[in-house]
Amino acid sequence: MSQKVLMKGNEAIAEAAIIAGCRHYFGYPITPQTEIAAYMAKRMPKIGGTFLQAESEIAAINMVYGAASAGVRAMTSSSSPGISLKQEGISYIAGAELPAVIVNSQRAGPGLGGIQPGQSDYFQAVKGGGHGDYHLIVLTPASVQEMAELTVKAFDLADKYRMPVMLLTDGTIGQMMEPVSLDLKVESAVEKPWATTGTEMKREHNIITSLSLVPAELEQWNLDRYAKYAHIEENETLWEEYMTEDADVVVVAFGIAARVSKNAVNAARAEGIKVGLIRPITVWPFPNKPLAALAAKGVSMVCVELSMGQMIEDVKLATECKVPVSLCKRVGGIIPTPNEILEAIRAAKGGNEA
Amino acid sequence: MNTMVKHTFRTERCKGCGLCVSACSKHLLAISKETINKSGHYVAYMTNQEACTGCCNCALMCPDCVIRIEKE
Amino acid sequence: MIVFDKPRSLADVSTSYCPGCTHGIIHRLVAEAIDELGIEGNTIGIAPVGCSVMAYNFFTCDMIEAAHGRAPAVATGVKRARPDKIVFSYQGDGDLASIGTAEIVHAAARNENITVIFVNNAIYGMTGGQMAPTSLPGQITQTSPYGRDPKHCGYPVKVCEMLSQLEGPEYLQRVTVNSPKHVNQAKKAILKAFRNQIEGKGFSLVEVISACPTNWGLRPDEALRWIDDNMIPYYPLGVYKDRSEKKEEQA
Numbered sequence: 001m002s003q004k005v006l007m008k009g010n011e012a013i014a015e016a017a018i019i020a021g022c023r024h025y026f027g028y029p030i031t032p033q034t035e036i037a038a039y040m041a042k043r044m045p046k047i048g049g050t051f052l053q054a055e056s057e058i059a060a061i062n063m064v065y066g067a068a069s070a071g072v073r074a075m076t077s078s079s080s081p082g083i084s085l086k087q088e089g090i091s092y093i094a095g096a097e098l099p100a101v102i103v104n105s106q107r108a109g110p111g112l113g114g115i116q117p118g119q120s121d122y123f124q125a126v127k128g129g130g131h132g133d134y135h136l137i138v139l140t141p142a143s144v145q146e147m148a149e150l151t152v153k154a155f156d157l158a159d160k161y162r163m164p165v166m167l168l169t170d171g172t173i174g175q176m177m178e179p180v181s182l183d184l185k186v187e188s189a190v191e192k193p194w195a196t197t198g199t200e201m202k203r204e205h206n207i208i209t210s211l212s213l214v215p216a217e218l219e220q221w222n223l224d225r226y227a228k229y230a231h232i233e234e235n236e237t238l239w240e241e242y243m244t245e246d247a248d249v250v251v252v253a254f255g256i257a258a259r260v261s262k263n264a265v266n267a268a269r270a271e272g273i274k275v276g277l278i279r280p281i282t283v284w285p286f287p288n289k290p291l292a293a294l295a296a297k298g299v300s301m302v303c304v305e306l307s308m309g310q311m312i313e314d315v316k317l318a319t320e321c322k323v324p325v326s327l328c329k330r331v332g333g334i335i336p337t338p339n340e341i342l343e344a345i346r347a348a349k350g351g352n353e354a
Numbered sequence: 355m356n357t358m359v360k361h362t363f364r365t366e367r368c369k370g371c372g373l374c375v376s377a378c379s380k381h382l383l384a385i386s387k388e389t390i391n392k393s394g395h396y397v398a399y400m401t402n403q404e405a406c407t408g409c410c411n412c413a414l415m416c417p418d419c420v421i422r423i424e425k426e
Numbered sequence: 427m428i429v430f431d432k433p434r435s436l437a438d439v440s441t442s443y444c445p446g447c448t449h450g451i452i453h454r455l456v457a458e459a460i461d462e463l464g465i466e467g468n469t470i471g472i473a474p475v476g477c478s479v480m481a482y483n484f485f486t487c488d489m490i491e492a493a494h495g496r497a498p499a500v501a502t503g504v505k506r507a508r509p510d511k512i513v514f515s516y517q518g519d520g521d522l523a524s525i526g527t528a529e530i531v532h533a534a535a536r537n538e539n540i541t542v543i544f545v546n547n548a549i550y551g552m553t554g555g556q557m558a559p560t561s562l563p564g565q566i567t568q569t570s571p572y573g574r575d576p577k578h579c580g581y582p583v584k585v586c587e588m589l590s591q592l593e594g595p596e597y598l599q600r601v602t603v604n605s606p607k608h609v610n611q612a613k614k615a616i617l618k619a620f621r622n623q624i625e626g627k628g629f630s631l632v633e634v635i636s637a638c639p640t641n642w643g644l645r646p647d648e649a650l651r652w653i654d655d656n657m658i659p660y661y662p663l664g665v666y667k668d669r670s671e672k673k674e675e676q677a
Binding site for chain 1: 466467468469470472473479480482483485486487488489490491492493496499500501502503504505506507508511528529531532
Binding site: 373426 | 429430431436450454609650
């Protein structure tokens with residue numbers, strides 16, 4: 001077994017990015033993700049990389065756009081209000097089909113909101129976020145170990161599919177300290193013949209753009225991109241199932257909400273309630289198949305979210321409203337307690353019996 | 355006087371703006387009243403090649419790189 | 427012997443600019459500089475949003491299309507990723523002096539080793555002639571139909587003067603292209619702005635006062651005169667900062 005080190009979630013992201021070959025980080029300070037920038041500021045100069053504090057979130061994401069155009073692994077990180085500012089750039093990155101990694105350490109909103117954890121940027125993350133038809137692959141770690149592993153995966157997926165990948169996490173996991181193994185597997189580097197690295201007079205010029213004034217061409221670009229998305233939905237959807245086999249009730253939760261939910265599931269099991277957990281690891285693509293399979297068996301769902309109920313809409317779509325889906329939520333930076341979730345599980349179980 | 359200067363016009367690029375015409379201190383260029391290119395512009399032409407001193411001002415002021423100038 | 431021809435690194439396509447628009451001259455000067463320095467295969471250009479949005483089709487080097495105003499940030503990303511490459515942004519006045527003010531100021535403040543070609547024609551051309559950050563007091567545009575009133579919407583932004591207050595930038599010069607003499611001066615400035623980058627000197631910006639006959643409502647030749655009569659008095663030509671010159675003087 002590989003050696004483990006005790007790290008904060010945000011630091012694990014930063015170190016994993018470096019392990020993944022990222023040497024270009026552009027960011028702007030915002031709580032609760034500043035440890036990523038601070039870590040990069042310390043490490044990058046020592047390994048020949050670039051840490052640059054941009055003048056704004058907007059500039060930072062556009063620096064990522066430039067570095068990604070030039071063919072290197074680049075990333076930025078921020079928290080909810082800052083991610084809103086980056087949406088313009090993310091839309092351009094998606095439109096120009098550039099690989100990039102964006103970390104959103106979510107806090108409670110809207111507006112300036114608070115600095116305590118939230119999951120209310122779910123819609124923004126999984127439905128695109130900026131203007132136009134596009135998706136990001138959205139990964140949701142639930143432990144510091146996963147922060148590291150999914151960061152590496154984010155870079156690999158971004159390069160493989162030439163698209164932005166978001167690590168959607170929150171202030172709690174970012175600040176949490178856990179032992180991490182940094183023995184991380186990185187896919188071998190992808191060739192980038194499309195990158196703008198200078199023609200060296202050996203090829204036609206490469207152009208990175210999201211602009212087409214020819215409607216038929218622009219339509220085709222969108223169709224091609226959505227064909228790629230269909231492939232990703234088929235091949236890259238990730239989720240964890242916990243005690244779902246005999247379950248009458250299944251809790252659906254990601255990130256910090258899934259950690260608390262697991263405790264509640266264990267407590268409910270101790271009471272003899274047959275309950276399980278589905279934890280989406282990718283929220284786009286969303287694990288529709290396992291949820292549809294459970295719905296076909298008549299399993300009730302309880303969504304646990306740090307939002308007014310956003311992922312619940314995707315759960316209802318996945319289950320085609322065939323089974324009752326309830327919501328257990330806290331907002332404003334508050335994490336639901338295992339007891340609150342247990343109550344919701346009991347209520348769902350009661351609903352089944354009624 | 356200077357028969358050694360030769361202008362070649364890439365007329366397909368010409369937009370008929372006339373900046374070459376106004377740049378020529380000898381008033382040797384003009385915009386055609388007959389020849390229209392594929393883009394629908396009346397195009398520039400040289401009225402008197404022999405009188406050209408080869409100063410290149412017409413080409414310098416052309417926004418569309420229409421004019422190539424050769425000297426023997 | 428050919429004494430004047432289209433530069434190699436200017437693509438052999440018709441540009442999307444209106445007749446008499448001097449963007450075309452400025453494009454040619456950039457391409458001539460790239461050719462003369464032999465850097466076409468090594469250069470990455472950043473196009474803006476505005477009339478020159480399609481500039482990526484007009485240069486034969488690698489090109490990137492940036493979001494409105496963000497070209498200096500994109501250029502920063504490219505340059506930091508490939509410090510051995512030559513990176514330039516080509517931006518209009520709305521792009522650089524309005525929506526992208528933060529990006530240009532901070533790229534200059536960082537002395538980012540890039541070349542910026544800033545085309546100032548005092549109007550938003552692509553959207554059909556609205557007031558620009560550089561529109562002159564009294565200038566009639568679609569969104570200042572009674573003439574720009576500084577009491578209502580403030581004064582034009584003088585980019586070279588503003589950036590010259592910063593410690594960061596290496597070289598700032600304002601030129602124009604409304605006469606053969608001015609075109610030759612502009613050529614020298616643009617060449618220098620690229621050479622500075624090759625020599626690692628840092629942020630070099632050339633502001634080019636450019637004509638927009640279509641949206642100024644003037645004939646192309648009248649538009650060139652309008653530059654002399656109206657633009658240059660407000661935007662004096664000249665070198666606003668040149669650190670290497672200062673060093674030479676001190677030496």
